[in-house]
Amino acid sequence: GAGVSQSPSNKVTEKGKDVELRCDPISGHTALYWYRQSLGQGLEFLIYFQGNSAPDKSGLPSDRFSAERTGGSVSTLTIQRTQQEDSAVYLCASSLGRLTNEKLFFGSGTQLSVL
Amino acid sequence: AQSVTQLGSHVSVSEGALVLLRCNYSSSVPPYLFWYVQYPNQGLQLLLKYTTGATLVKGINGFEAEFKKSETSFHLTKPSAHMSDAAEYFCAVSDGAGTALIFGKGTTLSVSS
Numbered sequence: 001g002a003g004v005s006q007s008p009s010n011k012v013t014e015k016g017k018d019v020e021l022r023c024d025p026i027s028g029h030t031a032l033y034w035y036r037q038s039l040g041q042g043l044e045f046l047i048y049f050q051g052n053s054a055p056d057k058s059g060l061p062s063d064r065f066s067a068e069r070t071g072g073s074v075s076t077l078t079i080q081r082t083q084q085e086d087s088a089v090y091l092c093a094s095s096l097g098r099l100t101n102e103k104l105f106f107g108s109g110t111q112l113s114v115l
Numbered sequence: 116a117q118s119v120t121q122l123g124s125h126v127s128v129s130e131g132a133l134v135l136l137r138c139n140y141s142s143s144v145p146p147y148l149f150w151y152v153q154y155p156n157q158g159l160q161l162l163l164k165y166t167t168g169a170t171l172v173k174g175i176n177g178f179e180a181e182f183k184k185s186e187t188s189f190h191l192t193k194p195s196a197h198m199s200d201a202a203e204y205f206c207a208v209s210d211g212a213g214t215a216l217i218f219g220k221g222t223t224l225s226v227s228s
Contacts, residue, residue: 042220043207044218048216056214101166107158
């Protein structure tokens with residue numbers, strides 16, 4: 001596609017439910033990032049995939065959060081047993097190369113609201 | 116591990132005034148440094164970046180930033196603010212060794228007429 005696509009754009013869920021957020025990166029981009037954006041916290045790094053290497057999971061806030069990337073393309077971020085503090089915009093970004101000096105292309109994000 | 120500190124969560128300037136947004140970083144190796152901008156109701160986009168070479172980097176919309184190793188800073192400036200510059204600005208750092216790009220908490224720029 002022309003850009004990074006994220007779905008759904010909005011997700012409202014009840015506390016304790018599981019949610020899955022999807023990211024389709026730009027075709028051919030080897031790097032894929034997930035970030036969380038909430039008021040006053042800026043962009044919080046969650047996880048980073050680079051090609052076939054083991055992902056950098058150092059930003060995941062708890063073991064309720066997990067992500068996978070299938071076939072080096074589509075990625076799914078899963079939040080289990082959602083809590084109200086998980087409410088935020090979840091952003092996905094991709095970049096072309098293996099080096100982290102590359103420009104990131106961001107999706108429009110998924111607004112997650114946990115009631 | 117690298118980190119970024121943006122001084123001032125909100126900056127207000129008058130149209131035509133100098134814009135200065137501050138960013139300090141921490142990195143154990145020569146860093147790659149970035150400024151991204153998020154206009155209202157739009158996605159994040161790259162404003163400018165420093166990787167190697169010239170320490171004064173020019174970006175889009177008249178913005179520039181200077182990498183100062185001795186001060187571990189990468190402040191963003193624009194000589195004359197325009198109303199359309201009102202947005203949230205994020206500084207980011209990477210060590211380029213395959214680790215993730217880390218962002219600061221952002222600075223919201225307001226421009227008044």
